[in-house]
Amino acid sequence: MAWNHETSKQRLSDEWKRIESAKFVVKKLTREMDLNNLGLTEARLVHGVHAYASISNFSTILEDPFLRRNDSKRLHRYLHVVRIEQRRIIQSIFDGDKIQVQGPKFHGLLFKPYDDDGRLAWNSVLAGIALHLLLTRAVPQVFEHYPQLESAIGLDLGDAIVANIGIRGDRELISVGSPANHAAKILGGSDTLTVAKKLYDCLSRDQGALFSQVSDVYRVRPDSLPEAEDLIREEGFVWSVEQSANHMADTLDQHTLEDILIEEARERIDPLTLGPRRAKICDGASIFVDVDGYTKLIDSLVATGDSQKITQAVKWLHLFRYELRQVTECDFDGITIQHQGDRLQALFHMPGGYDTRVTRKAIDACVSYNSSIEEILNSQHNILGPMHVAVGCAFGKTLVSRTGVRGDLDLTCLGGATQSAETMQTQVKGNEIAITADMYETISDEAIKCMFSFDSARGSYVGSNVTWTSMEDGERGRKYELSAKAAYTTAGTIAVGNGIPSGARVLKATRPWST
Amino acid sequence: MRRIPPWYKLRPQRLTLEREILRGLPYFELRSDSFDENGHFRPTGTVVYCGEYSGRIERFDVALEYLDRFPHAFQLVYDEQKRFLICEGGHLFSDHQLCLTLLERNEFSLGSETLTEEVLGATLLWFDKRLIFERRGRKKWPGPQEVHGFRAKVNFALEQSGLLGNEKAVEWANRLYNQVCETHRYIAIDPYSPCPCGSGKKHRFCHGETIARLTPILQRIAQISSGYSPQDRN
Numbered sequence: 001m002a003w004n005h006e007t008s009k010q011r012l013s014d015e016w017k018r019i020e021s022a023k024f025v026v027k028k029l030t031r032e033m034d035l036n037n038l039g040l041t042e043a044r045l046v047h048g049v050h051a052y053a054s055i056s057n058f059s060t061i062l063e064d065p066f067l068r069r070n071d072s073k074r075l076h077r078y079l080h081v082v083r084i085e086q087r088r089i090i091q092s093i094f095d096g097d098k099i100q101v102q103g104p105k106f107h108g109l110l111f112k113p114y115d116d117d118g119r120l121a122w123n124s125v126l127a128g129i130a131l132h133l134l135l136t137r138a139v140p141q142v143f144e145h146y147p148q149l150e151s152a153i154g155l156d157l158g159d160a161i162v163a164n165i166g167i168r169g170d171r172e173l174i175s176v177g178s179p180a181n182h183a184a185k186i187l188g189g190s191d192t193l194t195v196a197k198k199l200y201d202c203l204s205r206d207q208g209a210l211f212s213q214v215s216d217v218y219r220v221r222p223d224s225l226p227e228a229e230d231l232i233r234e235e236g237f238v239w240s241v242e243q244s245a246n247h248m249a250d251t252l253d254q255h256t257l258e259d260i261l262i263e264e265a266r267e268r269i270d271p272l273t274l275g276p277r278r279a280k281i282c283d284g285a286s287i288f289v290d291v292d293g294y295t296k297l298i299d300s301l302v303a304t305g306d307s308q309k310i311t312q313a314v315k316w317l318h319l320f321r322y323e324l325r326q327v328t329e330c331d332f333d334g335i336t337i338q339h340q341g342d343r344l345q346a347l348f349h350m351p352g353g354y355d356t357r358v359t360r361k362a363i364d365a366c367v368s369y370n371s372s373i374e375e376i377l378n379s380q381h382n383i384l385g386p387m388h389v390a391v392g393c394a395f396g397k398t399l400v401s402r403t404g405v406r407g408d409l410d411l412t413c414l415g416g417a418t419q420s421a422e423t424m425q426t427q428v429k430g431n432e433i434a435i436t437a438d439m440y441e442t443i444s445d446e447a448i449k450c451m452f453s454f455d456s457a458r459g460s461y462v463g464s465n466v467t468w469t470s471m472e473d474g475e476r477g478r479k480y481e482l483s484a485k486a487a488y489t490t491a492g493t494i495a496v497g498n499g500i501p502s503g504a505r506v507l508k509a510t511r512p513w514s515t
Numbered sequence: 516m517r518r519i520p521p522w523y524k525l526r527p528q529r530l531t532l533e534r535e536i537l538r539g540l541p542y543f544e545l546r547s548d549s550f551d552e553n554g555h556f557r558p559t560g561t562v563v564y565c566g567e568y569s570g571r572i573e574r575f576d577v578a579l580e581y582l583d584r585f586p587h588a589f590q591l592v593y594d595e596q597k598r599f600l601i602c603e604g605g606h607l608f609s610d611h612q613l614c615l616t617l618l619e620r621n622e623f624s625l626g627s628e629t630l631t632e633e634v635l636g637a638t639l640l641w642f643d644k645r646l647i648f649e650r651r652g653r654k655k656w657p658g659p660q661e662v663h664g665f666r667a668k669v670n671f672a673l674e675q676s677g678l679l680g681n682e683k684a685v686e687w688a689n690r691l692y693n694q695v696c697e698t699h700r701y702i703a704i705d706p707y708s709p710c711p712c713g714s715g716k717k718h719r720f721c722h723g724e725t726i727a728r729l730t731p732i733l734q735r736i737a738q739i740s741s742g743y744s745p746q747d748r749n
Contacts, residue, residue: 002570003569003570004569004570005566005569005570005571005572006570006571006572007570371569375569375571447568467569468566468568468569468570468571469566469568469569469571469650470650471568471569472566472567472568472569473646473647473650473651473657476643476647476657477647477651477657477658480644480647480657480658480659481657481658481659486636486640488541488542488564488636488639490541491565492541492542492563492564492565493564493565493566493567494564494567494639494640494643495567505541505542505632505636506636507636507637507639507640508622508623508633508634508636508637508640509637509640509658510615510616510620510622510623510637510640510641511616511617511620511622511658511659511660511661512606512613512614512615512616512641512644512656512660512661513606513614513615513616513617513660513661513663513667514605514606514607514608514614514661514663514664
């Protein structure tokens with residue numbers, strides 16, 4: 001089982017025909033529509049506020065000995081209860097929608113009231129305050145002896161494309177566009193609420209006076225706001241810290257530690273079997289694959305309002321998502337954890353107990369992702385111009401679970417390796433792959449190894465333009481320089497070297513000349 | 516003057532053998548094996564191989580031209596679909612013929628039954644190298660290659676005399692080559708001049724065979740007075 005150029009080309013061609021024939025529509029979100037019943041061939045252009053609520057001390061939480069006891073059961077339950085309440089606040093209180101839970105981050109979207117950016121901006125600030133108070137005030141009431149969660153909120157207003165890529169009732173919303181990215185990028189330190197300039201400009205003078213400018217964003221410490229809870233109630237939102245604490249207490253009662261089963265993964269994890277009461281722990285390699293420049297492209301298309309090109313861009317995203325999923329699951333028997341906008345998160349943990357084989361497989365998968373994009377999508381389906389992916393990969397102990405409510409569970413990976421892989425991915429550019437030093441050491445194939453070099457600035461091994469073809473070119477090119485003989489093997493490949501195996505057909509290596 | 520009949524009329528059994536060889540080679544898919552308007556046997560087909568890591572199948576359509584002196588002259592191989600650009604360092608003649616080898620090197624077993632397999636094997640490797648050359652941005656040919664033009668023949672003559680590594684001898688040969696290119700005239704090498712290897716002996720009594728090797732090459736350069744001559748290929 002491995003990536004193959006011809007197979008990849010064929011399946012992409014078949015999928016493209018299917019996508020082309022399907023009636024694909026990208027429409028503006030209006031009052032009559034909602035995001036709940038979004039079909040696979042539909043996408044919505046949503047004008048709204050993207051809210052990211054991040055646990056800023058997530059790394060500390062992951063390493064906390066109390067939470068890690070009993071196979072991290074407390075950690076799993078802790079995050080599960082918090083995620084459900086965050087979802088409830090966004091959906092039930094502020095009439096928005098949950099997009100995704102991405103490790104430490106909760107991504108929500110607020111789009112009501114329509115056509116009133118002033119109200120929408122202020123409501124989103126209030127939602128941000130509620131999400132902050134949830135972590136800092138309500139959670140400690142319910143989880144008294146647990147380590148305190150620290151919160152950072154980021155908000156940005158603008159147009160983004162929302163599509164549903166989940167299948168069989170397993171909803172998976174993705175959002176692509178600069179507000180979705182920017183809201184995550186402007187997240188400040190602990191206990192801060194940060195808003196982008198575009199959103200700030202929509203606030204009234206009194207509302208804006210709460211914020212102070214920090215470079216090109218505006219920030220407030222919600223704890224410093226007098227009676228922050230009252231601000232929310234005054235606008236007619238029926239929410240309080242007490243109410244959230246009660247909800248969480250109810251959820252907690254339904255999830256006793258005895259009910260939760262967390263096992264070591266002995267066979268390939270089936271995400272559909274995971275849930276609030278069942279999770280798996282494994283030694284696995286986490287990979288993040290992000291399309292470089294796609295968000296900018298979408299922004300430019302949204303700005304021009306070219307609906308045909310926007311539709312093409314969404315089609316390409318579906319093709320990209322399809323191929324990455326195929327590489328992960330069909331070529332390398334891995335698990336697609338999440339599609340986060342134009343980014344994919346994957347996990348490789350099989351064969352269990354053979355760490356070196358897992359890391360090699362993960363590195364092969366990284367090269368294959370890049371090969372699919374560089375050699376096939378860019379040459380055969382170059383509808384948006386050349387696109388490149390940035391890949392980050394790290395290996396370590398990972399807790400795989402699904403949190404949320406029935407029908408809307410988010411598959412998440414928790415662990416230091418996942419955090420490292422994400423950080424490394426954000427540090428590299430398109431057409432680059434970053435792997436940890438430990439993973440680099442496990443590479444036995446010199447042809448792959450020589451494609452990576454240590455980047456001291458980033459603290460990882462980085463390979464540029466690493467595809468299977470470039471690897472072949474590099475390896476054979478080197479051997480052509482050194483070796484005088486070449487052998488054609490029965491497998492149909494060209495093998496270059498001095499040791500010609502028996503039964504191989506010898507090819508005549510000449511010195512080309514030209515006038 | 517009576518024209519010598521082509522090879523396939525003189526040895527029809529060799530034509531049958533050639534057809535069998537072309538059909539039997541695992542890295543060559545024969546498409547047609549007919550004769551062209553000049554009466555040359557000109558089979559066409561596809562050279563094919565698979566990438567070891569990528570599993571990528573590479574195909575290259577070629578046409579072989581059997582010369583009248585076959586099998587004492589190897590087949591000319593053409594890029595049939597004109598897939599590759601004619602560019603510096605790309606080892607393609609202006610008529611899309613592959614520059615497989617310098618004739619003087621005798622890299623192919625002329626006259627033998629393995630000649631076609633050798634030529635197609637060399638074609639396969641040429642194709643693989645050309646793909647690498649293309650993907651490297653047409654900057655560097657992978658593996659050994661001859662220098663361009665008649666200088667390759669001069670270098671080969673020096674190589675045969677064991678003088679290619681000798682800086683003084685190379686400089687001397689370059690001077691001769693440049694002189695012939697500029698004046699379009701060949702002035703005979705004095706066999707009693709000091710040997711270019713720097714031994715202090717007279718040329719005739721040291722590396723005298725170099726003169727015999729270089730003289731026809733330099734005369735030819737002088738004759739055609741520029742770097743390219745289609746007749747010179749064979």
